[in-house]
Amino acid sequence: MSSPASDQYLPLTPAVFAILLALSDREKHGYAIMKEAAMPAGGQIKLGPGTLYGTLDRLMRDALVEETGLTDDRRRRYYRLTQFGSQVLAAETSRLSTALRTARARVTAEEVRA
């Protein structure tokens, strides 16, 4: 469900979308986010630690992501989506779906004409 508050974050950058998507099923630490983002299902976005933690810092400041407080190592902290983060991810997914539907319809029409 999109709201004016979540809409103001759209469109998301590929890095932000990949991070939110990676955290959408469960909490993860940095490397797990990086790994999932690089997979086809995660958007095939290459994230280095510099980009990842800079982006995570902003996402936490904007209350889209939070630290769980759980850790299996002092140096390995876990992150999860907040409710607001889930709303933003849903709004972006909806926006992309609409654009994708239009693109599919047009590409199919082009193929039929050809």
Add this chain to the structure above:
Amino acid sequence: MSRPNAFLLGAYSALLKLIYPTHLYTCYRDQMLQTIRDADSDRTYNGFQFWSYLFADLIRSSLLEHTRMFRNRIFARPILIHTLALALILTVGGLFAALTIQAALRRSADQPQMQMADKYASALASGSRIQNTLPPLQVDIQHSLEPFAIFYDATGHAVEATGHLADSIPTPPLGVFVHMRTHAISKFTWQPRSGLRIAAVMRRVEGPQPGFILVGRSLKFTEVDEALLRRGTFVTWLLLMCLLAAGALYLDRAERLRRSPTPA
């Protein structure tokens, strides 16, 4: 972690400290290095490509984060931005106005010489003798502010003059005469001696006595006016900048006080 990778991790850590924004470095250094260790132990990456990507990502993200921080700092204090923009407009506008006035001052210094050169050139062209055309004056070019005239023949030798510089008739550089072969009139600043600048107008003379008539006048007054203008412009600009800075600091402080929470 193998020895080469430990070395690369050390280099990454050093570069991280050097270029990554301090607050991010403090918060995430350990996690970033742990992420790299995790990735390295995963063995799913090609070593060279992996490390080059890590370093490139660190440099790129550091640049982006610093740019973002700078932009946020600037936009957080709009009064300072507006003041800087106003200062720039005033500086450029003031400079343009001062240059325009200076150019007008210099142009006005040529006015009497233009009229005199026209008058002498047409008199000589109509057959009047040079001795009868120029007034019987002896202007000391070094010290006087009076206009003076010098007639040069077609080869550039001085024939008659109403002004002298140390008992001799000065001659402008050869380039001026070369220029006059293709131009009827030329206006230039002439420095016959160090510290003495002349607003000179030279006109080509046709007719029975072909040659060139030069009318000049010391630029001493104009230079004094120009110096006054420069000083006045600088002082005004400095005062304006001080006023702007004081106003901006006052407003910025008031704005920060307004935003800060008031105690209950």
